[in-house]
Amino acid sequence: MSQENQAPSLPASNNTYNDEIDLFELWNGILQEKWTVIISFLAATLLALLYAFTATPVYKATAYFLPPSVEDVQEMNALNLVTGSDFYQPEEVYKNFIEHLRSRDVSQAIFNQFNLISLYQPDFEKKAKNEQDAIRNIAFETFSSDISVHTPKKNSTSNEVSIDLALKRSPQETADILNELVRLAQIKTAQQYLKDIQSELNIRKQRLHDRIASLRKIEKERRLDRIARLEEAANIARSLNLADPLSAGPQINVQGVANQGLPTYYLGYKLLEAELNALRKRENDDPFISQLRGLQQNLTELQELKLDVNKFAVVTVDQYAIPPASPAKPKKALIVAVGGVLGLMLGVFIALIRRAIKNHQNPVSISQVQLIT
16 A cells, blocks of 8 residues: 555644643533522522521620629628627629629529520420439520520720620510529628638538636536635644634735645635635626626627628629620621532533533544545
8 A cells, every 4th residue: 555545643732631721611601600600699699688587586695794892892891890800801702703703503593593594405394204304404405505604805904794694585584584694693792701601601600609618617626626625724724723813923915825835724714714705605706707798798709790691792793794786696698608619610610511411422623634645
């Protein structure tokens, strides 16, 4: 066969596929599928609008606090004024209030008081008894996460603390529930201080009672010891027939006997028996106890101390929660915007997939190369 009749071979480069992405081709493909993109965008936006305007609104109420003043905590320091102990400082009391504000005990009490289980689990009563405890715990944890306490940042000069509560309740109900939580935290804090103060007060009163009783007991034992010594001395004096104080040089008196270390019977049995009779007839040793009146005065002051827990100001409420004017969730504009963007992205993705499928089903044919004759 002659060389002229042989068909020339195709260049190898014509059999290879071009892996580069043609942006213009992609753009043209999207334009050709523009209705897919538009429908996807409109559908997603419509769904976002539907959710934004039908979802149950969540309202968030906020309350603000400042530390109590020195005057506010004066009633709490009534015992310390009497006993001379360290005073309760406003910063310490304020910190304690914040701890109660965060406490699960306060949150649990509010959760039960307003029956908020029905908010998180509407069909709670229909659940089996063995499941209710677990469901209640889950609902309470959700409620706890809806409460946010904001404290000043480190190195901040502000002492203001705020608390937020977000609920699917009306604005007024949300504010009322939060204010009740604040009120309960105040009560719990005041009651804790009252309990501590009363405990300290009772301990101090009991110590004074015990000390007074101890002094009286000791004084009674001293009187009995004195009687025993005088009885023995009187018997000796009577056996020696010493009726009157013995005179030896200077006149001997009772004080002289005690100071000079002379035997007590030198006083004579008449004087000794007179003192014995007086000691035996004594019914009250209080006048002879030197420290007693001071202790009784301290005890009386403690017994007359009155504590009014209603005057325990543990915090300054800068602003109670007020009904919010608009819901915190859902944020309608944001939801619609995000829905539109996601719909647009989904539409573009679907358009590209459709174009890829069409190109696969109808591949572009390779131009035939003319044979060189």
